[in-house]
Amino acid sequence: QTVGLVLLYYCFSIGITFYQKWFIKEFRFPLTVVICHLVVKFVLSGLLRLAYQIFTGKPRILLGWAVYVKQLAITGVASALDIGFSNWSFEFITVSLYTMTKSTCIIFILGFSLVFGLERRRCSLVFIVLLIALGLFMFTYQSTQFNTEGFLLVLSASFLAGLRWTLAQLVMQRKEVGLGNPIDMIFHVQPWMILGLLPLAIAFEGIPIATSEKVFRFRDAEVVLRTCKYVLAGSLLAFLMELSEYLLLTYTSSLTLSIAGIIKEVCTLYLAVKYSGDEMSSMNLLGLIICLLGIALHIVVKSLNTNAEEDTVYERLGSEQNLLNTGNEVDDDSDEEVCHFEMQPLTRRQQAHRMGS
DSSP, X not given: OHXXXXXXXXXXXXXXXXHHHHHHHHSOOHHHHHHHHHHHHHHHHHHHHHHHHHHHOOOOOOXXXXXXXXXXXXXXXXXXXXXXXXXXXXXXXXXXXXXXXXXXXXXXXXXXXXXXXXXXXXXXXXXXXXXXXXHHHHHHTTOTXXXXXXXXXXXXXXXXXXXXHHHHHHHHHOTTTTOOSHHHHXXXXXXXXXXXXXXXXXXXXXXXXXXXXTTTTOXXXXXXXXXXXXXXXXXXXXXXXXXXHHHHXXXXXXXXXXXXXXXXXXXXHHHHHHHSOOOOOHHHHHHHHHHHHHHHHHHHHHHHHHHHHHHHHHHHHHHHHHHHHHHHTOOHHHHHHHHHHHHHHHHHHHHHHHHHO
């Protein structure tokens, strides 16, 4: 089961990376494409919620406006800008540079986790962050295919992704909010993502797309239909990738997802160099190894700390259970003595109170 889920995650995640890179080169309206993806994902999640209600007779959660704005507004806007900037960067940079730069998202997740109290401050975290940063610097140093504008777009997307996933974790872990199901989370967050990205899409792509022969000023209906077909295919890939991430996280663990993510990045970089013509010097390759080593080290440290905390909890529960078992073995005479002993402090306090009065 785990192998099947990992393979699904690889297919959808790697597939959408290369698909979007190819499509954005042909259809240079990345923000508009993302908005179309968000609309399709909202419709699909709504249809799945409706199907669940029809077959089970149980209604799905629908948040009130106050909770909806307070809990999901920032998460939705950060998610929209993360995805929008990521797709925008495909106009300027290679898949390998995009993959490596986006992997620094883990640095920002660590930072926001410390800010929101999800992670404890440890010296190992500082070392890991510096290791990943050094690897990224070496990977981009004197790269023949480096583009500053694209690099800054992906770096901004990584920062926003760190904020996005940290806030999403906080929301999904709060039982009182009721968004533990990924379909419900996708359904509720998409409108905020659309609202967050729509102003940028209008500002940067409104006039160009209105005058484009591939969209509104088309001369051949087949061109428009083909474009819609490609956008819809990308939307389905995006939806399935998000579902595969949540399924892998639900049925395995965050550690499995993290390890799968590292292997996925290595596969993506290999495919980019092998088939997309991406170039990589020995310095860039060494930076790649150092960066991946830092990410792997973070996963190992996090796993060890999690296991240590679980052992501490189990030891505490075991001690409490032993105390309860010891108490149950006391006979009736001992119960009377214990009760008498426990009543003595109360009697003395009462006597002191009476003497004081």
